Amino acid sequence: MTAYALLLEYDGRGFVGWQTQPNGLSVQQVLEEAASKLAGGAPVAAAIAGRTDAGVHAIGQVAMITLERDLPPQRLREALNFHMKPHAVVVQEARLAPEGWHPRFDAKRRRYRYIILNRSARPALEMGHVWHMPHPLEAGAMAEGARFLLGRHDFTSFRASSCQAKSPLRTLDRLDVRRDGYHVIIEAEARSFLHHQVRNMVGTLKLVGEGAWAPARMAEALAACDRAAAGPTAPPDGLTFISVDYEPPVF
Amino acid sequence: MTAYALLLEYDGRGFVGWQTQPNGLSVQQVLEEAASKLAGGAPVAAAIAGRTDAGVHAIGQVAMITLERDLPPQRLREALNFHMKPHAVVVQEARLAPEGWHPRFDAKRRRYRYIILNRSARPALEMGHVWHMPHPLEAGAMAEGARFLLGRHDFTSFRASSCQAKSPLRTLDRLDVRRDGYHVIIEAEARSFLHHQVRNMVGTLKLVGEGAWAPARMAEALAACDRAAAGPTAPPDGLTFISVDYEPPVF
Incomplete structure (x- = not known):
């Protein structure tokens, strides 16, 4: 074998x-x-x-x-x-494959990218690859809000009800938000994520971006440990699994 | 009206x-x-x-x-x-629209981008948006070959037989080739292009990239003023019309 x-x-x-x-x-x-x-x-x-x-x-x-x-x-x-x-x-x-290696259990770090198309017109070239948000988002405020989620926390507020992980504790190492023209790009990095965690973080950051939430409300949502305290789940279209690290590297 | x-x-x-x-x-x-x-x-x-x-x-x-x-x-x-x-x-x-303006006749500069996916595996995410070339291309040699086409020339060798332009003379202001990971990106800029000119230039540069042609053969192909002296037409998938300039700007 x-x-x-x-x-x-x-x-x-x-x-x-x-x-x-x-x-x-x-x-x-x-x-x-x-x-x-x-x-x-x-x-x-x-x-x-x-x-x-x-x-x-x-x-x-x-x-x-x-x-x-x-x-x-x-x-x-x-x-x-x-x-x-x-x-x-x-x-x-x-x-x-290295001897005894498993792609899931041996992963040291995973990276996801989420792209929001932030312009009036719906996507043509990027259909199915972006979340279309016609109203202007304040990427700076989203970046500020994202920082409240960094570190080791109970992410119950950002976890799908169907999530099968034993513990809601995760360590979020990176959650960057930046604007590139009419794209707002969110990059997340952690050893592992809960089910829907990235999409729920994005759906909540969108509330900050449109001004409905102050950035600091991200911290309150996190502390509530209640899915209802955070925003809706962003659609799958904008999400891409970028890479995963192993030690030693496999690719 | x-x-x-x-x-x-x-x-x-x-x-x-x-x-x-x-x-x-x-x-x-x-x-x-x-x-x-x-x-x-x-x-x-x-x-x-x-x-x-x-x-x-x-x-x-x-x-x-x-x-x-x-x-x-x-x-x-x-x-x-x-x-x-x-x-x-x-x-x-x-x-x-500005008074008397015409999008075609008043265009001062047009830009096209062509993307080659240069890796063994066929495209999955970029299907229909790239030209897949499984064998390694030397982007540096392609960039060197591209420079022979810059300036004002008779581009008959790179013109589709169906081209309806009165003159085969065009001024090519930019033809850059660079590698970004497994993408080879070609950017072309001119006041106007002949029919299939970008795709024919790309199809010929591909011969340089794979080592079948020395870069200087681009100059010979151009000088021949004969479509048969240049390479084949690259497929449409990799080509995108990027922008067009007017004076004063319209957008």
């Missing part, structure tokens, strides 16, 4: 998310079915660094599959990419 | 190009049909700064329409965007 680490890129539109579900096509299913073709039809199970919801994208997601066959990683990548056509999922790189 | 200048963004996928043709939906048709709804059903004709081919995108295209009605430009933009749904075309801004 040989374990491979895979660096994945996918467009979340058209998928029910990473995880296989009865109601549509998942990224996992596309990958596992392609891998199964290389295993003579035997089922292949894939593990992932960070599960993503329907509509969420990835440019540096990391997965692991295990095959009976010993294939050169480059050939594995090409074969998987061939079999995953025409779906919007590709293996950018494949490596032999 | 009131003339309006419109700043347009569109995704070229799914369109037969700017210009209306019998074989499918054009950007022009989507815009003109939306404008016609504001004119009580009367036909409205749109003029454009730079016609684009099927599959070519735009983020800063400029168009003009003329209406009998006198609408505040912001309301015109909103109404057009409403009526152009769900097509991937939007009006980012609308202004009253």
